[in-house]
Amino acid sequence: MSELMWHLVKGHNAFQIRRKGVTLSTEKGNLKGTNSFKYSGLARSKAVDIRPATETFGISYSKKRTKKNAVGKPSKLFHTETLKKGFSGCARVISKELSTYRPDLKKIAVARISKIMAVQKMKRLGKKRKINTGRRSRSKR
């Protein structure tokens, strides 16, 4: 079912962004943002979405419902909860859930959490400390 859905959706969909030969995807449930079957939030029956929480610091963690009574109900498609813990707290909770739910997403989920947390930390510290994000910041020193 997922594979059929993927074949229908992979060519074009509303969440795709195509620029300069790179295709990305912004749907809810896509942890990596790439347009691929493994990370697709549309095609798969089991998907997880990790975003920064809107009001507070923390993470908004959504999981796709798989129970039969939730199929075909867009408003109940995702079960969302806000985790207000630090990085290790969030990572622990989400890793544990993913071990049974979608173990292949564990690594990327933790990577995503760490990125979100890093940005939130920077905001919290009032942008005083700079977090090393790559080549450019090094050359500026």
Next chain:
Amino acid sequence: MVSVAVARPLVSVFSVEGEGTEGEVALPTVFTAPIRSDVVRSVHTRMALNKRQPYAVSSKAGMQSSAESWGTGRAVARIPRVPGGGTHRAGQGAFGNMCRGGRRFAPTKIWRRWHRKITKNEKRYAVASALAASALTSLVLARGHRIERVSEVPLVVGDQAQTLKKTKSAVALLEKIGAYEDVVKVKESKKLRAGKGKLRNRRYTQRRGPLIIYEKDEGIVKAFRNLPGVELCRVDSLNLLQLAPGGHLGRFCIWTKSAFQKLDEIFGTFTQPSQQKKDYTLPKSILTNCDIGRIINSDEVQSVLRPKVVRKRISIRKKNPLKNKNEMFKLNPYSRVLLKEAREATSKPSQKKQKRLMRRKNKEVKKIGREYYKSIVA
């Protein structure tokens, strides 16, 4: 997708007046028809051609002249030239596509084949596929409809909706069922068309909103028609150009109860032919189970597989033990110890370690001191 004997799932019917639902309806079989995007796309492209109006250049354009070629021997090109005199036009080239005022190359003709015939069965296949796709949340989302707040897909609304007369009540209904967000999306998307279309009576473009499918118009059309993006359709005459705009599956459809229930009558089931379409039964899919993962992991398949062949690497890339530490350790395990000693001999111990050594040294010194003192005192 086709199950042999399955109880049809139930779809809630949302009430127009009060809160919540007012009952359930069995899902019509059309929604389990095979989803063939290829059929839908090809039928859609052909259908979209059928509303065209012929265009052509005037058949006389550039040909209304009595020009004749002057032939050879006159030191001019052999193009037909306009006869006569006393005017600029005389002696000028005519007729050719390269001539000024000549007819164009391959003038467009009105007898171009504008329309396409589509076989009835193919058309019906496409409509069935499009309907089946409209029942899948992912496909409707993928098409770009804002249905995050919609309670259920397919979305069925009580028959009272057919008697709505005011747009105000139409909006109220859409907001209640969570469909108004899609209308808002359309409103915000209205933009000037890029290109010459804006001069050709196609000035603005906007997205498509929900498609409302009803059985009997008792006011519903007038209530909903002024809302941007909202389209209305009777169940009896479902239009593929509305069900799959652009050839893309997954239009957001809102059904009235009687329209929803009429679908089994219109399309029939896999076994029972349609009552409205003569000798028509729904198309059957080639694969009943298209979940490849499940097929591979099923007992029937796994029990007949041979055990996995583990191929050993015949040749491993040679690595230099003098440069690669791990290779050295494989040959001489003691080199690890030697390396460690060498490292420690050159480097200073860490601050922590230094502190620890100092403390131990001091402890020993103190101990010697205390014993000497004791020996004196005693």
